[in-house]
Amino acid sequence: MESKQILEDTFKFHGHICWASAVGTRAGLAALRELGVQRTGTSGQLHCIVEIGDNHGAQCFADGVQYSTGCTLGKGNIEKAGWGKLAITLIDKTKERAVRISYKPGRHKMVAESSFMKKRGAGIPPDQIPPEEAWEMVNMLWEAPESEVLTVGKVEPYPYEDFGEVMGLMPCSACGEMVSKMYLRVVGDKHMCIPCSGYGQ
Template identity: 35%
Template sequence: MELKDRFKVHREIVEGITTLDDTEKELLYSALNIHGHFCGGMPMGYLAGLASLKALGTTRELSMDKEVVVYVGDHHAGGCFADGVQFATGCTFGKGIMSKDPRGKWSYMLIDKKNKKAVKVTVKPEIMQAAFNAPFITKFRIKGIPPAEVDQDVAKAAFLGLFNKKFEEIVRVEGPFDYDPGKGGSCFNLAFCEKCGDAVAENYLRIEDGKKVCLDCFAYTNLIERK
Protein backbone atom coordinates (compact mmCIF):
# COMPACT_ATOMS: atom_id res chain seq x y z
CA MET A 1 0.00 0.00 0.00
CA GLU A 2 1.39 3.42 -0.94
CA LEU A 3 1.92 5.95 1.81
CA LYS A 4 -0.85 8.27 0.60
CA ASP A 5 -3.30 5.36 0.63
CA ARG A 6 -2.18 4.37 4.11
CA PHE A 7 -2.74 7.94 5.34
CA LYS A 8 -6.23 7.86 3.79
CA VAL A 9 -7.06 4.70 5.75
CA HIS A 10 -5.69 6.30 8.91
CA ARG A 11 -7.94 9.31 8.38
CA GLU A 12 -11.02 7.14 7.88
CA ILE A 13 -10.40 5.10 11.02
CA VAL A 14 -9.68 8.13 13.21
CA GLU A 15 -12.65 10.11 11.91
CA GLY A 16 -14.89 7.21 12.89
CA ILE A 17 -14.03 7.59 16.59
CA THR A 18 -16.95 9.38 18.23
CA THR A 19 -15.47 9.88 21.71
CA LEU A 20 -12.79 12.40 20.66
CA ASP A 21 -13.24 16.04 19.68
CA ASP A 22 -11.85 17.42 16.41
CA THR A 23 -8.53 18.54 17.92
CA GLU A 24 -7.98 15.20 19.65
CA LYS A 25 -8.74 13.39 16.39
CA GLU A 26 -6.26 15.53 14.46
CA LEU A 27 -3.50 14.82 16.97
CA LEU A 28 -4.30 11.10 16.96
CA TYR A 29 -4.22 11.11 13.14
CA SER A 30 -0.77 12.71 13.21
CA ALA A 31 0.37 10.23 15.86
CA LEU A 32 -0.83 7.30 13.75
CA ASN A 33 0.98 8.63 10.66
CA ILE A 34 4.24 9.02 12.58
CA HIS A 35 3.86 5.71 14.42
CA GLY A 36 3.16 3.97 11.14
CA HIS A 37 0.94 1.04 12.11
CA PHE A 38 -2.26 0.10 13.90
CA CYS A 39 -1.79 -1.43 17.35
CA GLY A 40 -3.17 -1.18 20.85
CA GLY A 41 -0.15 0.39 22.54
CA MET A 42 -0.01 3.79 20.84
CA PRO A 43 -3.68 4.72 21.45
CA MET A 44 -3.33 3.42 25.01
CA GLY A 45 -0.51 5.92 25.53
CA TYR A 46 -2.46 8.62 23.75
CA LEU A 47 -5.50 8.22 26.01
CA ALA A 48 -3.26 8.01 29.07
CA GLY A 49 -1.66 11.27 27.94
CA LEU A 50 -5.03 12.99 27.61
CA ALA A 51 -5.94 11.72 31.08
CA SER A 52 -2.78 13.23 32.58
CA LEU A 53 -3.45 16.65 31.03
CA LYS A 54 -6.98 16.59 32.42
CA ALA A 55 -5.80 15.53 35.88
CA LEU A 56 -3.12 18.23 35.96
CA GLY A 57 -5.61 20.84 34.72
CA THR A 58 -3.38 21.88 31.84
CA THR A 59 -3.11 21.74 28.06
CA ARG A 60 -0.79 20.16 25.51
CA GLU A 61 2.75 21.49 25.76
CA LEU A 62 3.85 23.77 22.92
CA SER A 63 7.11 24.94 24.47
CA MET A 64 9.11 23.39 27.30
CA ASP A 65 7.24 24.24 30.51
CA LYS A 66 6.24 20.63 31.12
CA GLU A 67 8.12 17.36 31.14
CA VAL A 68 7.32 13.67 30.89
CA VAL A 69 9.25 10.86 32.51
CA VAL A 70 8.11 7.60 30.95
CA TYR A 71 8.80 4.34 32.78
CA VAL A 72 9.03 2.34 29.59
CA GLY A 73 12.20 1.02 28.02
CA ASP A 74 13.42 -0.41 24.75
CA HIS A 75 13.14 -4.10 25.58
CA HIS A 76 9.43 -4.66 26.09
CA ALA A 77 6.27 -3.66 24.29
CA GLY A 78 6.27 -0.10 25.61
CA GLY A 79 7.64 1.96 22.75
CA CYS A 80 4.23 2.25 21.10
CA PHE A 81 2.79 3.49 24.38
CA ALA A 82 5.50 6.17 24.59
CA ASP A 83 4.67 7.44 21.10
CA GLY A 84 1.06 7.97 22.17
CA VAL A 85 2.08 9.81 25.33
CA GLN A 86 4.34 12.12 23.31
CA PHE A 87 1.60 13.19 20.92
CA ALA A 88 -1.07 13.66 23.57
CA THR A 89 1.09 15.71 25.94
CA GLY A 90 3.34 17.48 23.42
CA CYS A 91 6.34 16.44 25.52
CA THR A 92 8.76 14.96 23.03
CA PHE A 93 12.27 13.56 22.98
CA GLY A 94 13.21 16.19 20.40
CA LYS A 95 12.31 19.03 22.76
CA GLY A 96 14.34 17.37 25.49
CA ILE A 97 11.32 17.18 27.78
CA MET A 98 10.67 13.46 27.58
CA SER A 99 12.97 10.90 29.13
CA LYS A 100 12.94 7.16 29.75
CA ASP A 101 13.30 5.52 33.12
CA PRO A 102 13.07 1.84 32.11
CA ARG A 103 11.16 -0.21 34.66
CA GLY A 104 9.18 -2.46 32.34
CA LYS A 105 5.92 -0.69 33.16
CA TRP A 106 3.23 1.21 31.26
CA SER A 107 3.40 4.22 33.54
CA TYR A 108 4.71 7.76 33.50
CA MET A 109 4.83 11.06 35.31
CA LEU A 110 3.77 14.37 33.78
CA ILE A 111 5.45 17.36 35.40
CA ASP A 112 4.35 20.99 35.18
CA LYS A 113 7.74 22.61 35.77
CA LYS A 114 6.35 26.14 35.85
CA ASN A 115 3.78 25.45 38.57
CA LYS A 116 5.82 22.69 40.28
CA LYS A 117 3.02 20.15 40.11
CA ALA A 118 2.91 16.61 38.76
CA VAL A 119 0.69 13.59 38.24
CA LYS A 120 1.62 9.94 37.87
CA VAL A 121 -0.42 7.85 35.45
CA THR A 122 -0.41 4.05 35.34
CA VAL A 123 -2.38 1.81 33.01
CA LYS A 124 -4.61 -0.47 35.08
CA PRO A 125 -3.53 -4.13 35.32
CA GLU A 126 -6.81 -5.43 33.90
CA ILE A 127 -6.37 -3.24 30.82
CA MET A 128 -2.84 -4.56 30.30
CA GLN A 129 -4.00 -8.14 30.78
CA ALA A 130 -6.77 -7.73 28.22
CA ALA A 131 -4.30 -6.20 25.74
CA PHE A 132 -1.87 -9.09 26.13
CA ASN A 133 -4.67 -11.63 25.78
CA ALA A 134 -5.93 -10.08 22.54
CA PRO A 135 -5.25 -11.71 19.13
CA PHE A 136 -2.88 -8.89 18.16
CA ILE A 137 -0.42 -10.28 20.74
CA THR A 138 -1.37 -13.97 21.07
CA LYS A 139 -1.71 -14.78 17.38
CA PHE A 140 0.82 -12.43 15.83
CA ARG A 141 3.27 -10.37 17.87
CA ILE A 142 4.30 -13.15 20.27
CA LYS A 143 5.25 -15.19 17.20
CA GLY A 144 7.60 -12.48 15.99
CA ILE A 145 5.35 -11.05 13.30
CA PRO A 146 6.10 -7.31 12.86
CA PRO A 147 3.17 -5.05 13.86
CA ALA A 148 2.80 -3.63 10.35
CA GLU A 149 2.30 -7.18 9.02
CA VAL A 150 -0.43 -8.18 11.48
CA ASP A 151 -3.81 -8.91 9.88
CA GLN A 152 -5.34 -5.46 9.45
CA ASP A 153 -8.73 -6.36 10.90
CA VAL A 154 -7.01 -7.60 14.05
CA ALA A 155 -4.70 -4.56 14.19
CA LYS A 156 -7.55 -2.08 13.73
CA ALA A 157 -9.57 -3.81 16.46
CA ALA A 158 -6.60 -3.43 18.81
CA PHE A 159 -6.26 0.23 17.87
CA LEU A 160 -9.93 1.04 18.49
CA GLY A 161 -10.35 -1.09 21.60
CA LEU A 162 -10.11 1.58 24.30
CA PHE A 163 -11.90 4.57 22.80
CA ASN A 164 -15.25 3.53 24.21
CA LYS A 165 -13.90 3.61 27.77
CA LYS A 166 -13.60 6.48 30.25
CA PHE A 167 -10.17 7.60 31.44
CA GLU A 168 -10.77 6.20 34.92
CA GLU A 169 -11.44 2.77 33.40
CA ILE A 170 -8.09 2.79 31.62
CA VAL A 171 -5.62 4.42 34.01
CA ARG A 172 -4.96 5.09 37.66
CA VAL A 173 -3.98 8.71 38.32
CA GLU A 174 -2.01 9.80 41.38
CA GLY A 175 -1.96 13.52 42.15
CA PRO A 176 -1.68 16.32 41.38
CA PHE A 177 1.07 16.62 43.97
CA ASP A 178 3.87 19.12 44.61
CA TYR A 179 6.99 18.45 42.59
CA ASP A 180 10.08 20.63 42.24
CA PRO A 181 12.11 19.55 39.19
CA GLY A 182 14.98 21.88 40.11
CA LYS A 183 16.82 24.24 37.84
CA GLY A 184 17.83 23.44 34.29
CA GLY A 185 17.46 24.60 30.74
CA SER A 186 18.71 24.45 27.19
CA CYS A 187 22.19 25.50 26.16
CA PHE A 188 22.27 28.11 23.39
CA ASN A 189 26.04 28.58 23.35
CA LEU A 190 27.48 27.10 20.17
CA ALA A 191 31.05 25.82 19.99
CA PHE A 192 33.15 23.79 17.58
CA CYS A 193 35.14 20.65 18.26
CA GLU A 194 38.86 21.33 17.90
CA LYS A 195 39.42 17.84 16.49
CA CYS A 196 36.67 17.17 13.93
CA GLY A 197 35.31 20.70 13.55
CA ASP A 198 31.67 19.70 14.17
CA ALA A 199 29.32 22.23 15.72
CA VAL A 200 28.40 21.17 19.26
CA ALA A 201 26.45 22.60 22.18
CA GLU A 202 28.96 24.10 24.61
CA ASN A 203 27.73 22.06 27.59
CA TYR A 204 28.68 18.83 25.76
CA LEU A 205 32.31 19.76 25.24
CA ARG A 206 35.13 17.96 27.05
CA ILE A 207 38.74 18.99 27.55
CA GLU A 208 41.38 16.62 26.17
CA ASP A 209 45.06 17.55 26.00
CA GLY A 210 44.08 21.19 26.36
CA LYS A 211 41.63 21.09 23.44
CA LYS A 212 37.85 21.44 23.50
CA VAL A 213 36.45 18.30 21.89
CA CYS A 214 33.04 16.71 21.28
CA LEU A 215 31.99 13.43 22.84
CA ASP A 216 32.62 11.55 19.59
CA CYS A 217 36.24 12.63 19.65
CA PHE A 218 36.73 12.46 23.42
CA ALA A 219 39.13 9.57 24.05
CA TYR A 220 37.61 8.71 27.42
CA THR A 221 33.96 8.48 26.32
CA ASN A 222 33.88 4.68 26.14
CA LEU A 223 35.66 4.35 29.48
CA ILE A 224 33.08 6.64 31.14
CA GLU A 225 30.14 4.77 29.58
CA ARG A 226 31.42 1.42 30.88
CA LYS A 227 31.47 2.62 34.50
Protein backbone atom coordinates in the same frame (compact mmCIF):
# COMPACT_ATOMS: atom_id res chain seq x y z
CA MET B 1 -14.00 10.18 24.73
CA GLU B 2 -11.30 12.20 22.99
CA SER B 3 -11.50 12.54 19.23
CA LYS B 4 -10.11 9.60 17.31
CA GLN B 5 -8.30 12.11 15.12
CA ILE B 6 -5.75 12.52 17.92
CA LEU B 7 -5.24 8.77 17.95
CA GLU B 8 -4.95 8.54 14.16
CA ASP B 9 -2.38 11.33 14.21
CA THR B 10 -0.47 9.50 16.94
CA PHE B 11 -0.28 6.38 14.78
CA LYS B 12 1.03 8.44 11.84
CA PHE B 13 3.69 9.86 14.14
CA HIS B 14 4.48 6.44 15.62
CA GLY B 15 4.53 4.57 12.33
CA HIS B 16 1.99 1.80 12.97
CA ILE B 17 -1.25 1.03 14.81
CA CYS B 18 -0.74 -0.56 18.22
CA TRP B 19 -2.31 -0.79 21.65
CA ALA B 20 0.64 0.61 23.62
CA SER B 21 0.84 3.91 21.76
CA ALA B 22 -2.96 4.19 22.12
CA VAL B 23 -2.65 3.76 25.89
CA GLY B 24 0.18 6.29 25.95
CA THR B 25 -2.06 8.76 24.15
CA ARG B 26 -4.88 8.22 26.65
CA ALA B 27 -2.47 8.57 29.55
CA GLY B 28 -1.05 11.82 28.17
CA LEU B 29 -4.49 13.29 27.51
CA ALA B 30 -5.68 12.32 30.99
CA ALA B 31 -2.63 13.95 32.57
CA LEU B 32 -3.19 17.18 30.62
CA ARG B 33 -6.82 17.21 31.74
CA GLU B 34 -5.99 16.63 35.39
CA LEU B 35 -3.40 19.40 35.42
CA GLY B 36 -5.66 21.73 33.44
CA VAL B 37 -2.97 22.42 30.84
CA GLN B 38 -2.66 22.25 27.07
CA ARG B 39 -0.24 20.23 24.94
CA THR B 40 3.11 21.99 25.19
CA GLY B 41 5.06 23.51 22.35
CA THR B 42 8.09 24.54 24.42
CA SER B 43 10.38 22.93 26.97
CA GLY B 44 9.55 25.52 29.63
CA GLN B 45 5.98 24.44 30.39
CA LEU B 46 5.79 20.70 31.00
CA HIS B 47 8.17 17.88 31.81
CA CYS B 48 7.32 14.19 31.62
CA ILE B 49 8.85 11.15 33.28
CA VAL B 50 7.85 8.02 31.36
CA GLU B 51 8.52 4.77 33.21
CA ILE B 52 9.20 2.42 30.27
CA GLY B 53 12.48 0.52 30.02
CA ASP B 54 14.49 -0.91 27.12
CA ASN B 55 13.89 -3.88 24.82
CA HIS B 56 10.30 -4.65 25.79
CA GLY B 57 7.26 -4.77 23.56
CA ALA B 58 5.38 -1.87 25.12
CA GLN B 59 7.89 0.93 24.53
CA CYS B 60 5.46 2.26 21.91
CA PHE B 61 3.63 3.72 24.93
CA ALA B 62 6.19 6.55 24.97
CA ASP B 63 5.32 7.72 21.45
CA GLY B 64 1.68 8.10 22.45
CA VAL B 65 2.79 10.13 25.46
CA GLN B 66 5.08 12.30 23.34
CA TYR B 67 2.44 13.03 20.73
CA SER B 68 -0.38 13.78 23.15
CA THR B 69 1.56 15.91 25.65
CA GLY B 70 4.09 17.61 23.37
CA CYS B 71 6.88 16.47 25.70
CA THR B 72 9.47 15.17 23.26
CA LEU B 73 13.03 13.94 23.07
CA GLY B 74 13.99 16.86 20.83
CA LYS B 75 12.72 19.45 23.32
CA GLY B 76 14.44 17.61 26.16
CA ASN B 77 11.32 17.68 28.32
CA ILE B 78 10.77 13.94 28.54
CA GLU B 79 12.93 11.39 30.35
CA LYS B 80 12.83 7.65 30.76
CA ALA B 81 12.85 6.14 34.25
CA GLY B 82 13.78 2.68 32.92
CA TRP B 83 11.42 0.68 35.13
CA GLY B 84 9.57 -1.22 32.38
CA LYS B 85 6.20 0.19 33.49
CA LEU B 86 3.46 1.86 31.47
CA ALA B 87 3.10 4.97 33.58
CA ILE B 88 3.95 8.65 33.42
CA THR B 89 4.36 11.55 35.78
CA LEU B 90 3.50 14.79 33.99
CA ILE B 91 4.90 17.88 35.70
CA ASP B 92 3.55 21.41 35.28
CA LYS B 93 6.82 23.27 35.78
CA THR B 94 5.25 26.71 36.08
CA LYS B 95 2.86 25.74 38.91
CA GLU B 96 5.18 23.07 40.36
CA ARG B 97 2.64 20.29 40.51
CA ALA B 98 2.33 16.88 38.90
CA VAL B 99 0.07 13.90 38.31
CA ARG B 100 0.92 10.22 37.80
CA ILE B 101 -1.12 8.08 35.36
CA SER B 102 -0.61 4.32 34.96
CA TYR B 103 -2.01 1.53 32.79
CA LYS B 104 -4.41 -0.83 34.55
CA PRO B 105 -4.20 -4.59 33.99
CA GLY B 106 -8.00 -5.05 33.74
CA ARG B 107 -8.36 -5.24 29.95
CA HIS B 108 -4.91 -6.52 29.09
CA LYS B 109 -5.98 -10.16 28.85
CA MET B 110 -8.40 -9.17 26.07
CA VAL B 111 -5.60 -7.35 24.27
CA ALA B 112 -3.22 -10.30 24.66
CA GLU B 113 -5.81 -12.67 23.19
CA SER B 114 -6.59 -10.47 20.16
CA SER B 115 -5.74 -11.72 16.68
CA PHE B 116 -3.30 -8.81 16.33
CA MET B 117 -1.28 -9.84 19.38
CA LYS B 118 -1.32 -13.51 18.40
CA LYS B 119 0.23 -12.53 15.08
CA ARG B 120 2.75 -10.28 16.83
CA GLY B 121 3.65 -13.22 19.06
CA ALA B 122 4.25 -15.27 15.92
CA GLY B 123 6.78 -12.68 14.78
CA ILE B 124 4.67 -10.78 12.23
CA PRO B 125 5.64 -7.06 12.18
CA PRO B 126 2.81 -4.71 13.22
CA ASP B 127 2.68 -2.93 9.86
CA GLN B 128 2.03 -6.27 8.11
CA ILE B 129 -1.12 -7.06 10.11
CA PRO B 130 -4.44 -5.94 8.55
CA PRO B 131 -5.49 -2.52 9.92
CA GLU B 132 -8.96 -3.79 10.86
CA GLU B 133 -7.39 -6.32 13.23
CA ALA B 134 -5.18 -3.64 14.74
CA TRP B 135 -8.11 -1.26 15.24
CA GLU B 136 -10.22 -4.02 16.80
CA MET B 137 -7.51 -4.43 19.44
CA VAL B 138 -6.95 -0.67 19.91
CA ASN B 139 -10.67 -0.03 20.39
CA MET B 140 -10.71 -2.44 23.33
CA LEU B 141 -8.71 0.21 25.15
CA TRP B 142 -9.62 3.46 23.40
CA GLU B 143 -13.39 3.06 23.68
CA ALA B 144 -13.41 1.54 27.17
CA PRO B 145 -14.25 3.67 30.21
CA GLU B 146 -11.12 5.39 31.48
CA SER B 147 -11.53 3.70 34.87
CA GLU B 148 -10.97 0.32 33.19
CA VAL B 149 -7.79 1.38 31.42
CA LEU B 150 -6.00 3.95 33.56
CA THR B 151 -5.27 4.69 37.19
CA VAL B 152 -5.36 8.46 37.56
CA GLY B 153 -3.52 9.77 40.59
CA LYS B 154 -4.07 12.96 42.51
CA VAL B 155 -2.45 16.21 41.47
CA GLU B 156 0.37 16.72 43.95
CA PRO B 157 2.93 19.46 44.63
CA TYR B 158 6.16 18.83 42.70
CA PRO B 159 9.02 21.30 43.25
CA TYR B 160 10.92 21.60 39.99
CA GLU B 161 14.36 23.15 39.48
CA ASP B 162 15.02 24.08 35.88
CA PHE B 163 18.57 24.92 34.86
CA GLY B 164 17.54 26.15 31.43
CA GLU B 165 19.19 25.60 28.08
CA VAL B 166 22.89 25.98 27.35
CA MET B 167 23.04 27.83 24.06
CA GLY B 168 25.80 27.70 21.46
CA LEU B 169 27.61 25.23 19.20
CA MET B 170 31.29 24.94 18.35
CA PRO B 171 33.22 22.70 15.96
CA CYS B 172 35.20 19.84 17.47
CA SER B 173 38.95 20.46 17.05
CA ALA B 174 39.42 16.88 15.83
CA CYS B 175 36.51 15.92 13.56
CA GLY B 176 35.16 19.39 12.80
CA GLU B 177 31.55 18.48 13.54
CA MET B 178 29.36 20.93 15.45
CA VAL B 179 28.91 20.14 19.15
CA SER B 180 26.83 21.74 21.88
CA LYS B 181 29.25 23.69 24.09
CA MET B 182 28.25 21.77 27.20
CA TYR B 183 29.39 18.51 25.55
CA LEU B 184 32.86 19.68 24.53
CA ARG B 185 35.81 18.19 26.43
CA VAL B 186 39.21 19.82 26.88
CA VAL B 187 42.16 17.77 25.64
CA GLY B 188 45.40 19.75 26.03
CA ASP B 189 44.63 23.05 24.33
CA LYS B 190 41.87 21.62 22.13
CA HIS B 191 38.09 21.38 22.56
CA MET B 192 36.74 18.05 21.29
CA CYS B 193 33.48 16.16 21.08
CA ILE B 194 33.14 13.21 23.46
CA PRO B 195 33.93 10.47 20.88
CA CYS B 196 37.11 12.27 19.73
CA SER B 197 38.20 13.18 23.25
CA GLY B 198 38.44 9.60 24.44
CA TYR B 199 36.38 10.40 27.52
CA GLY B 200 33.52 8.06 28.40
CA GLN B 201 31.08 10.96 28.75
